[in-house]
Amino acid sequence: MELSRVQIILILGLVALGFRAVPLLFNAGKKFPETLDRLLRYLSYALLCSIISTTLFMKGARFEADAAPYRALALIVAVVITRLTKSAVTGMLVGMALVLALGWMR
Amino acid sequence: MSFAPRFRQGMRAAIPVWIAFVPSSIAWGIAAQDHGLTLTEVLLLSAWVYSGPAQFAVLGPLASNRSALQVLIAGSLMNLRFVPMSAALGPFFRAVTRWHLLFSSQVVSASSFIVPYLQFQKERDTDNGARSGADGYGNLAFFLGVGVTAYSIWVVGTTVGFGVALGFPSGFDEALKFILPGYFAGLLVAEMKGWAVALICAASLVAAVPGALVSEGWGWLATAIVIAVSIWGLEEWNFRASKSS
Numbered sequence: 001m002e003l004s005r006v007q008i009i010l011i012l013g014l015v016a017l018g019f020r021a022v023p024l025l026f027n028a029g030k031k032f033p034e035t036l037d038r039l040l041r042y043l044s045y046a047l048l049c050s051i052i053s054t055t056l057f058m059k060g061a062r063f064e065a066d067a068a069p070y071r072a073l074a075l076i077v078a079v080v081i082t083r084l085t086k087s088a089v090t091g092m093l094v095g096m097a098l099v100l101a102l103g104w105m106r
Numbered sequence: 107m108s109f110a111p112r113f114r115q116g117m118r119a120a121i122p123v124w125i126a127f128v129p130s131s132i133a134w135g136i137a138a139q140d141h142g143l144t145l146t147e148v149l150l151l152s153a154w155v156y157s158g159p160a161q162f163a164v165l166g167p168l169a170s171n172r173s174a175l176q177v178l179i180a181g182s183l184m185n186l187r188f189v190p191m192s193a194a195l196g197p198f199f200r201a202v203t204r205w206h207l208l209f210s211s212q213v214v215s216a217s218s219f220i221v222p223y224l225q226f227q228k229e230r231d232t233d234n235g236a237r238s239g240a241d242g243y244g245n246l247a248f249f250l251g252v253g254v255t256a257y258s259i260w261v262v263g264t265t266v267g268f269g270v271a272l273g274f275p276s277g278f279d280e281a282l283k284f285i286l287p288g289y290f291a292g293l294l295v296a297e298m299k300g301w302a303v304a305l306i307c308a309a310s311l312v313a314a315v316p317g318a319l320v321s322e323g324w325g326w327l328a329t330a331i332v333i334a335v336s337i338w339g340l341e342e343w344n345f346r347a348s349k350s351s
Contacts, residue, residue: 005168006146006147006150010154012164012182013156016154016181016185019186020211022192023188023190023193024193024196037190039334041187042303042337045307045334046306046330046333046334047331048184049308050317051287052290053310053312055166058315078291078292083295088293089129089292091288091292092129095284096284096285097281
């Protein structure tokens, strides 16, 4: 069965509500194992980095080889700027400016 | 303490969260419009799913009409982190009815979790446990002061971002494409601690593209799961080995 985008969003929200509500309603007072907590954090870090990579370097099923080097450079610069300024917004803005400038120069 | 003053106390404590939510929500709204989502879909995602990382994770797959299962797995894996957050907050809401907890749980997010949690812990330590948990509704008021205001800013911010993107001149596609990856990379770097997280991030960044080339829909997801579980397993093994020696 094909689901519409709105239906997918509704199911996704319902699952998210379950993750938020069930421990509050039925598990209050019980300690969540630290090792599982860490695994969940690691999963979200890995997924975020994978999405960053595919969003920047892929278009559909195709690797954007011509744009990849300057986007990678912009990402590295954004990360370094964030590290130095401790501001993700500043890093993002510098990276955006760089990716625009490099894109126009090509 | 009654509900209203405690709610206001939560609001004041949430000001740094609001400041963080304004750019990220606007960035997400811009990216969502750029991906071709409608305003209704953007509002539904922000108000009903209400999770920046999950919204980022599903944006591409949703916009390119990938399989529903893939979108749901990617988003839900990201949202699994709500389980330990809610479990940690639970003990501070003693005597609160289940209906009130159910409605309040919608505003649990990473940022609206950490501010009340640290506050409740501090109060428990200073009051020798007199307030923690015992004042369940007072704590809930503080939590809602943080959560409801942050939630409102997130929803309004994404709508503003959507509107802002409509006014972007053409030729800025490259910059729009960079907004969310650049911002989330920055957030990750800001909170990165220890070798395991750095290794997970580096390995996932490198392996995602080959994974997606093998299988466009599932490759990046599978590589991310394998990398996270492997490094977690390695760390656990290392930890147990050092404990037993």
